[in-house]
Amino acid sequence: MNIIKVKDNPEAGIVASKKIAEMIKNNPNIVLGLATGSTPITTNVKAFNLDEYKGIDGNHDQSYKFFMKETLFDHVNINKNNCHIPSGHTNNNEEAAKYDEEIKKAGGIDLQLLGLGVNGHVGFNEPGASFDSITSIVDLTESTIEVNSRFFENKKDVPTQAISMGLKTIANAKEILLIATGKNKAEAVKHLVNGPVTTE
Ligand code: F6R
Numbered sequence: 535m536n537i538i539k540v541k542d543n544p545e546a547g548i549v550a551s552k553k554i555a556e557m558i559k560n561n562p563n564i565v566l567g568l569a570t571g572s573t574p575i576t577t578n579v580k581a582f583n584l585d586e587y588k589g590i591d592g593n594h595d596q597s598y599k600f601f602m603k604e605t606l607f608d609h610v611n612i613n614k615n616n617c618h619i620p621s622g623h624t625n626n627n628e629e630a631a632k633y634d635e636e637i638k639k640a641g642g643i644d645l646q647l648l649g650l651g652v653n654g655h656v657g658f659n660e661p662g663a664s665f666d667s668i669t670s671i672v673d674l675t676e677s678t679i680e681v682n683s684r685f686f687e688n689k690k691d692v693p694t695q696a697i698s699m700g701l702k703t704i705a706n707a708k709e710i711l712l713i714a715t716g717k718n719k720a721e722a723v724k725h726l727v728n729g730p731v732t733t734e
Pocket of ligand 1: 568569570584585598648649650651652655656657658
């Protein structure tokens, strides 16, 4: 694990962007694993987003599909057929698992970008998720619903489930870049860096 300490969130953005840009320059056919976020990418690049709320349409302004279009895909010359996001209409885990097959077909993820939940989640893998998990339908914890309710008009509008890459899907990436900034992430980062490796 390579820990990069930065001053603040804007500096984290610069360091992460430089890393991604360097990897794209070295490999124009790179396969990126993305979190909802924004980074300039070019043609040939393939992207697989981590997760999507279940039961939400791609046109909903809080869907991660909408977020990716608004903040990145509509602004760069990426082939839209290369942009993958789990469908919010995924009905069962058999369908969800096909996402892992698509990633494999693309040659696996070269660089996976991750955020970190206040409770330590990555993707929507809440504490306790299995290290063997692949893309599946997951339940959101009350604390994640609470934290994410800031983006919705009403807390009751926050979906209670999501389709998320599993911990195994994420760990299969050749490189992982996790960005965590702000005091509310300090506790989770402390455990990530100093604690034992557990599913928490
Ligand atoms: C987003 C995702 C989540 C977020 C995490 C942190 O695709 O999978 O794990 O990365 O909830 O969110 P922010 O950056 O809003 O604190």
